Amino acid sequence: MSLIDFSSDAFVVAFFLYCFAFMFYVIAIAGKKWSNRDPEKHEKKWGLIAFVTSSLGLVGHLTFFFTRWIGSKQIPTSNMYEFITFLGMAIMIAFTIVYAIYKKPLLGMFALPLTVIVVAYAAVFPQEVQPLIPALDDIWLKVHVTTAALGEAFFAVGFAAGLMYLLRVIDFSDKSKKGKRGQFWLEFSLYTIIIVVGFVIAVFAFRGMGYEAHFVQEKSTIDSKGVESTKRETVDYTLPPIVKPYNSQAESVDSFLGMDHAVFEAPYWMNGVNAGRKLNTVIWSVIAGSILYGLLRLAFRKPLAAVIHPLMDGIDPEDLDEISYRAIAIGFPIFTLGALIFAMIWAEKAWGRFWGWDPKEVWALISWLYYSAYLHFRLSRGWQGKRSSWLAVIGFVVILFTLIGVNLIIAGLHSYAGV
Known part of the structure; x- marks a missing residue:
């Protein structure tokens, strides 16, 4: 068996361990309500089992990364499959660090599904090792991509904690206009996540056919x-x-x-050779995600956010707000180094200029400015709680467009990653 085949097996093992870890985190949080023993002991026991399982999954993911690197003789971040798998691994690294600090099993119930979705999304793309083009064969690219992805991974953990905060504090019995608006946008946030899941399901279903x-x-x-x-x-x-x-x-x-x-x-204005196919993919993602969302709504007979809300009982919202802020505060300097400084050094070596207004460069700058504004409002204006959490959720949407939308939709020097 070659190292590439072995790395693929390690990747599959990591994926299933993440799935099991998610189920254990659900048992740790939701199961304590039905436990005949001390709920705190139940949460601590299953939280430890879940953390050990997710850590083993991370070990398998790291094994995939390094064996693929050795087998292909190039760092596995050169195409969409490799980059998205690295991003999933980075999210788990960020989650493990934050979990070690705060030891909140509830965070795993939201961070693990995010990792599972990211890993499943990566499997949609071609998995063959592709030779590097000259512009990518540089040490600064390795530093740029890995640090940028690690910064984005901490933003993802901040997003998960921010979403949890909103699910905890938004009152679903509030019938005022302001209350209904908050409920709608929170439900819409969950709907967009389900659309991504629908995309993965649709691709694998038709691929299987x-x-x-x-x-x-x-x-x-x-x-x-x-x-x-x-x-x-x-x-x-x-x-x-x-x-x-x-x-x-x-x-x-x-x-x-x-x-x-x-x-x-x-x-007519979408005359790129793959523009129609990409638009078709977006339409199918919305269709599949909407069907899945409708089935879930039919099963629970209430908004999904309202279904999750009771699971948040007993959780201190201030802890969630603090976790979200700390994760973003850790990720911001890492993202600054990777997505801007190291990226500009690589751009100068690859293309002879530090900045060229390429779409990926522009959206990386937009992302950096957004999180700069987040930290400014948080530290200088005292924006905490709901305001801060909404900013964390919206910020990760910006990151997702920078990672996925720019690579797959907008033509530019980074379009090689969309293959």
């Missing part, structure tokens, strides 16, 4: 001498084509529920 559709897109260009040329490119779909690429013809489309052709064509 072996679904394929192929389109040929024609694109005309005129060079500097006025000579027109036409380029034909094939676009491969693994999800049924609700929307096909602009100016394209179907080459072959598998039938799904009687649908053997695209419903409509991507708008």
Whole structure:
């Protein structure tokens, strides 16, 4: 067995250990209400079991990372699969550090699902080792990517704690306009998370079915001498084509529920070769996530936030607020070094300039400015509690767009990661 195969097995083991750890954290928190023994002892016992299990999962994840590094002879952060798996590992490292400080099992009930979703999302992308392009074969890239991801991982833990705070303090019996607004946005936050889960489920379901559709897109260009040329490119779909690429013809489309052709064509301004496929993926993510959300609402017969809210009873909201702030405060200087300073050093070595207004650079700067504002409002204006937690939740949405949206949607020098 090669090291690459061994690393893949270690990755699968880590994923299942994370899943088991999540279930143990749920038992530690939710199970203490039904325990005949001392609830505190129950939480401590199962919290320890969950922490040991999640730590073993992290060991498996680290094994995956280093064996893949040795086997491929390059740091495994060069494409979306490798970077997202590293981000999941970084979130677990950040969680382990924060948990060691505060020892709050409830944090694991929210951080572990986030890690599981991230790891499952990584598995959507091609897992083959891809050779590095020259711009990526540099020590500063390794430093830049790893430190930036570690900073973002602490932001993720801050997001989890902030979301927990909101689930703890928002009153679902409040029928005022302000109360309903808070309930709506909290429920919407959970809905967006479920859309990501729906995306993963949809991709794996159709991949398991072996679904394929192929389109040929024609694109005309005129060079500097006025000579027109036409380029034909094939676009491969693994999800049924609700929307096909602009100016394209179907080459072959598998039938799904009687649908053997695209419903409509991507708008003319989305004329990139993969723009239509990406729009199609977004639509399917919303459809699958909405179906999953609807089934959950049907099962519980109440908003999901209202279902989770009772689990927060007995938790000090000030502890959650403090954990969220501390995690972001730890992550901010790490993110500053990785996403800005080390990134600019690498950019100068790779492209001969420190800054070039590439979309990824712009959104990294936006993310940094956002969390700078968060810390400013927290420290100078005394924004704590709900205000601080909402900022932590929204901030991680900005981070997700910087990580995923920019790589997969906006064309730029970082688009290599979207393959």
